[in-house]
Amino acid sequence: RKVLTHRDIARMAEALERQGVRVIRMDVGEPDFRAPSVVVERAYQEMKAGKSRYTEPKGRQELREAIADYVKMKFGADVKADQVIATMGGAFGVYLALASTISPGDEVIVIDPSWPIYKSCIRYVGGRPIVLETRLEDNWEPNLDELNEKMSAATKAIILNYPSNPTGKALSKKTFKGIVEIAQDKKLTLISDEVYADYNFTGSGHNTVLNYPEVSYVLISSFSKSWGMTGFRVGFVISDLDRANKMAAIQSMLITCIPEFVQYAAIEALKCLDEAKRNLEVMKERAEAVCKALEPLPVSFYKPDGAMYVFPRIDVEGIDGSEFAVKLLEKKNVSVAPGGAFGNYFDYFRISLGQPKEALVEGVKRIGEFLSSMS
Amino acid sequence: RKVLTHRDIARMAEALERQGVRVIRMDVGEPDFRAPSVVVERAYQEMKAGKSRYTEPKGRQELREAIADYVKMKFGADVKADQVIATMGGAFGVYLALASTISPGDEVIVIDPSWPIYKSCIRYVGGRPIVLETRLEDNWEPNLDELNEKMSAATKAIILNYPSNPTGKALSKKTFKGIVEIAQDKKLTLISDEVYADYNFTGSGHNTVLNYPEVSYVLISSFSKSWGMTGFRVGFVISDLDRANKMAAIQSMLITCIPEFVQYAAIEALKCLDEAKRNLEVMKERAEAVCKALEPLPVSFYKPDGAMYVFPRIDVEGIDGSEFAVKLLEKKNVSVAPGGAFGNYFDYFRISLGQPKEALVEGVKRIGEFLSSMS
Numbered sequence: 114r115k116v117l118t119h120r121d122i123a124r125m126a127e128a129l130e131r132q133g134v135r136v137i138r139m140d141v142g143e144p145d146f147r148a149p150s151v152v153v154e155r156a157y158q159e160m161k162a163g164k165s166r167y168t169e170p171k172g173r174q175e176l177r178e179a180i181a182d183y184v185k186m187k188f189g190a191d192v193k194a195d196q197v198i199a200t201m202g203g204a205f206g207v208y209l210a211l212a213s214t215i216s217p218g219d220e221v222i223v224i225d226p227s228w229p230i231y232k233s234c235i236r237y238v239g240g241r242p243i244v245l246e247t248r249l250e251d252n253w254e255p256n257l258d259e260l261n262e263k264m265s266a267a268t269k270a271i272i273l274n275y276p277s278n279p280t281g282k283a284l285s286k287k288t289f290k291g292i293v294e295i296a297q298d299k300k301l302t303l304i305s306d307e308v309y310a311d312y313n314f315t316g317s318g319h320n321t322v323l324n325y326p327e328v329s330y331v332l333i334s335s336f337s338k339s340w341g342m343t344g345f346r347v348g349f350v351i352s353d354l355d356r357a358n359k360m361a362a363i364q365s366m367l368i369t370c371i372p373e374f375v376q377y378a379a380i381e382a383l384k385c386l387d388e389a390k391r392n393l394e395v396m397k398e399r400a401e402a403v404c405k406a407l408e409p410l411p412v413s414f415y416k417p418d419g420a421m422y423v424f425p426r427i428d429v430e431g432i433d434g435s436e437f438a439v440k441l442l443e444k445k446n447v448s449v450a451p452g453g454a455f456g457n458y459f460d461y462f463r464i465s466l467g468q469p470k471e472a473l474v475e476g477v478k479r480i481g482e483f484l485s486s487m488s
Numbered sequence: 489r490k491v492l493t494h495r496d497i498a499r500m501a502e503a504l505e506r507q508g509v510r511v512i513r514m515d516v517g518e519p520d521f522r523a524p525s526v527v528v529e530r531a532y533q534e535m536k537a538g539k540s541r542y543t544e545p546k547g548r549q550e551l552r553e554a555i556a557d558y559v560k561m562k563f564g565a566d567v568k569a570d571q572v573i574a575t576m577g578g579a580f581g582v583y584l585a586l587a588s589t590i591s592p593g594d595e596v597i598v599i600d601p602s603w604p605i606y607k608s609c610i611r612y613v614g615g616r617p618i619v620l621e622t623r624l625e626d627n628w629e630p631n632l633d634e635l636n637e638k639m640s641a642a643t644k645a646i647i648l649n650y651p652s653n654p655t656g657k658a659l660s661k662k663t664f665k666g667i668v669e670i671a672q673d674k675k676l677t678l679i680s681d682e683v684y685a686d687y688n689f690t691g692s693g694h695n696t697v698l699n700y701p702e703v704s705y706v707l708i709s710s711f712s713k714s715w716g717m718t719g720f721r722v723g724f725v726i727s728d729l730d731r732a733n734k735m736a737a738i739q740s741m742l743i744t745c746i747p748e749f750v751q752y753a754a755i756e757a758l759k760c761l762d763e764a765k766r767n768l769e770v771m772k773e774r775a776e777a778v779c780k781a782l783e784p785l786p787v788s789f790y791k792p793d794g795a796m797y798v799f800p801r802i803d804v805e806g807i808d809g810s811e812f813a814v815k816l817l818e819k820k821n822v823s824v825a826p827g828g829a830f831g832n833y834f835d836y837f838r839i840s841l842g843q844p845k846e847a848l849v850e851g852v853k854r855i856g857e858f859l860s861s862m863s
Contacts (some may be wrong), residue, residue: 132551147538153509157532163522165719203574233741344540344748367583367610368743372750373719400817 118229119450119463125439126448133160137468140279140448144421146341146392149334149377152378155230156345156378170365171357172349173200178374180349181286183383187310189328190323196357196380198364199371199379202306203335203348208234209360210304210331210350215240219269221304222347224255225456228306228426243268246457249426253282253415257291260340268303271295275320276309279424279455279463281400281417285311289320293328302329309340309420310346314397319419323351331356338421339389340382347371359449387485396421399466399473411433411484420465424452434459444486445479493604494812494825500814503863510852512737512843513547513841514563515823516657517653517798519842521767523753524760531753539748545740546732547574547708547724549749555724558758562685565698571732573739574754577682578710578723583609584735585679585706585725586645590615594644596679599625599630600831601799604652607654618643621832624672624801628657628790632666635780639670644673645677646670650695654799654830656687656775656792664695668703677704684795686714686764689772698726706731713796714764715757722746722754757815757854771796781852786859802860809834819861821856 119140126136134149171177177194184190200206207230215221217239223231224245232242243263247253260271267405271292276283284292286329296303305322313319335348341391348358364370400417407414414425434452442448452461466473494515501511534540546552552569557710559565574580582605590596592614599608599620607617607717618638622628651658659667671678680697680772688694697705710723739745775792782789783798789800802812809827817823826835841848 141542143542148535148540153535153540155531156535157528160523160528161525165523165528165717167516167518205742206745209492230741237738237741246740248779269533342540343744345746346747363612365607366579366612368580368721370719370721372721372747375747472573 114194114434116453117438117440117451118454122438122442122448122450123209127443129446134446136442137447137472137474137479138462139473140450141467142465143343144338144341144396145390145469148342148345149382149388150255150343151380151385152340152381152407155339155381156181156374159374159377163235164377165220166373168370168373168376170361170370170372171195173373173376174413176380179380179383182324184255184351188319188321189323190321191272191326192323192351193354196354199376200348200350200358200364201368201371201454202337202346203306203309204230204346205364206335207231207304207306210333211238211240211361213356213359214270214302214304214331218267220267221269222263222271224273226279226452226458226461227272227455229454230273231274236286240269241267243421244475245458247412249415250416253277255279257295258286260295264299268299268301272304272306273322274306276312276419278309278420279422279450280415280441281422281424282415283315284320285417286320290303290325292319293322293325300329302331304331304333306333306340308333308335311335311420312393313395313419314400317329329353336379338381339392339465340385342382342390345375345378347375352452399470402470403464403466403473403477405459406474410477410481422467423464424461425464426461427484429487432433432460432487434462438462439481441480445483447476449460449480490810492813492826493829497813497817497823497825500817502820503795504817506629508647509539509821511817511851512822512854514610514839514843514851515825516800517796517840518718518825519713519767519771520844522655523715523717524757524763526547526760527715527717527753527756530756531749533607533784534749534752535537541748543748545589545745545747546570546572546736546746546752547608547745548748551755553605554755559698559726562853563694563696563698567698567726568729571729573725573732573736574751575723575725575739576743576746577712577718578681578708579605579723580739581708581710581723581725582679582681582744584710584738586610586613587616587738588680588731588734589645589677589706594611595640595642597638597643597646598637599648601827601836602647602830602835603649603653604829605640606649613643613735616642619831622791622792624788629663630667631793632663632670635667635670639674643676645679647681648681648697649681649765651792652686653684653795654797655790656797657790658793659695661695668700669696671704673837675704677706679706679708681708681802683708684794685709687768687771687796688794689775690793705726711754711757714767715760716767717757720750720753722750756809759768766811768826777845777846778841780838781849785852785856786793797840798841801836802838802859804859807839807862813837816855816858820858824855
């Protein structure tokens with residue numbers, strides 16, 4: 114079975130676009146928002162003032178203090194600047210967390226469906242991903258008994274990613290706390306990728322690992338999603354000081370530091386609370402519109418609590434997600450990410466909400482037409 | 489024996505600076521030049537136009553073609569854009585080269601004195617650094633017979649870094665070719681870090697691995713030194729297509745890509761030939777001034793062919809390079825990198841030419857005073 118990833122579909126979509134075809138791009142996990150203009154201007158001013166030199170590997174003190182203040186304000190978390198590292202986006206944060214935690218042969222629990230990089234990065238650092246599957250029928254709720262059963266002496270960490278890419282699931286406080294307790298009990302590290310923390314549609318608040326400093330943890334966050342800053346490549350990690358120093362040593366060796374003027378741009382972004390809020394409102398509206406448009410189609414899905422995706426199952430017999438994604442692109446010029454990229458979910462596909470509402474609704478309409486033509 | 493690195497000295501120097509002490513900083517390998525203003529303006533224009541999105545992992549086609557054209561123009565090298573990857577500075581290029589070449593237990597030959605990251609990065613990817621020492625008495629010329637003797641069945645690569653950090657040595661065409669032939673004969677990969685290629689004082693042309701496409705190679709280069717763009721964090725690697733694809737897959741997983749607007753800034757830098765030439769002239773003048781100032785001191789050194797360093801040996805008995813660097817900083821407020829950081833060269837120190845000539849000459853004068861006070 115050939116499993117296509119969203120990268121494969123993206124390449125096919127780009128090839129079509131080069132031929133002049135207008136594709137509704139619902140494949141890439143990238144918001145269409147622009148970075149706030151104060152962010153751009155600050156980067157420019159600093160660049161002009163010569164702030165394009167090497168910095169401390171963890172990043173400028175001023176940025177790390179601003180991040181510590183920000184998580185204090187958002188989550189009441191008490192974090193020192195020295196525990197914070199400005200990283201090359203959330204992605205490098207995932208790598209640093211794994212590289213500083215995992216030795217060859219160690220096991221890491223991944224809750225599927227999940228962003229494919231977790232598994233490839235675990236393997237890359239010599240570890241073994243152990244998959245805990247969750248099910249649409251259970252509202253994507255992880256079963257903590259099953260989680261306990263996945264543990265072995267080799268288990269060193271659990272990766273969490275809530276709000277979830279691709280399901281949009283957010284955990285209840287009870288479940289989140291349950292996982293924290295398991296990690297504490299088994300002396301595991303909780304690697305919590307919270308890059309979608311600002312896209313929370315529930316109004317009931319984001320559960321962050323920062324509120325459980327008693328567990329060994331690495332928080333991963335990013336400026337990419339909240340402020341439309343993907344191409345600035347800036348994120349951050351927070352952990353206990355020892356691990357932060359270990360991660361900083363790896364970052365220092367591999368990339369020295371992130372661009373200096375980008376660090377100042379990030380300080381500016383942290384002040385853009387209105388923009389982050391507006392982006393959240395827009396994302397929430399899109400999620401609602403897409404869900405409404407999906408309602409009459411032969412698909413089943415969980416209405417997202419957050420993040421920027423909807424992950425429907427195709428309720429038409431004999432359809433493979435990869436084949437579906439390719440044919441949908443060819444026949445209807447709509448690109449989605451095939452479900453198989455996220456685990457054992459071959460009859461699912463992922464819709465990314467990184468497009469204006471009208472385009473998304475039109476895309477879902479075409480998905481409906483395509484599904485009708487197949488059944 | 490406690491070996492201090494230039495990072496330790498830098499931290500001590502920064503602590504002094506925070507106390508208001510003016511330190512002559514000759515420790516950090518970073519030019520004081522500003523990025524050309526067209527580079528800054530281009531970055532800004534692209535950022536404003538929303539060019540802050542994800543790109544292909546290798547970098548934008550336009551940048552990779554510009555790099556291919558550039559190495560064609562500079563070295564007559566025939567390289568396709570697909571062989572080029574825009575990386576997070578030269579440092580991440582070194583990592584990608586090693587990570588795509590070395591398996592645990594493999595050996596990599598490093599020619600000492602050398603930039604300390606080579607050895608730490610080889611160990612990080614599970615390899616073993618095998619050191620070929622060179623000597624001031626031999627004008628830092630690597631002995632190819634000794635090189636041959638260092639080979640074992642586990643040897644997979646040789647790292648070259650000419651013009652050299654820290655010695656300023658450049659290889660003759662004959663020696664460079666000799667190393668290429670050994671690599672070819674033993675089926676090794678030549679990892680050639682040529683970030684100082686534009687700082688060549690000899691007028692006899694830079695030897696690049698790109699002129700030997702018959703050997704398995706990775707070229708590492710950077711925009712940092714030639715154009716004073718350290719804090720932009722942009723460099724590039726070039727290799728055969730297979731290895732380039734392997735490196736691109738690692739870059740994709742770890743950092744996704746480098747910032748989009750930085751990629752466009754790099755395109756602009758490649759056009760700034762006059763600035764690169766002016767920076768070379770300035771660096772050459774500084775090297776001459778520093779060598780002249782060192783002449784009467786109780787030190788021995790090789791007059792650099794290129795790069796941005798002078799690496800003198802202290803000809804005063806019983807002086808340890810680390811101790812020397814610390815006391816020089818405390819008593820004379822001059823910071824240099826201790827020789828022990830670069831290998832078994834404990835009575836050496838490295839002067840970085842990343843400061844105006846006047847500051848460098850004053851720094852060397854103080855070194856002279858300090859040495860007199862010791863003997």
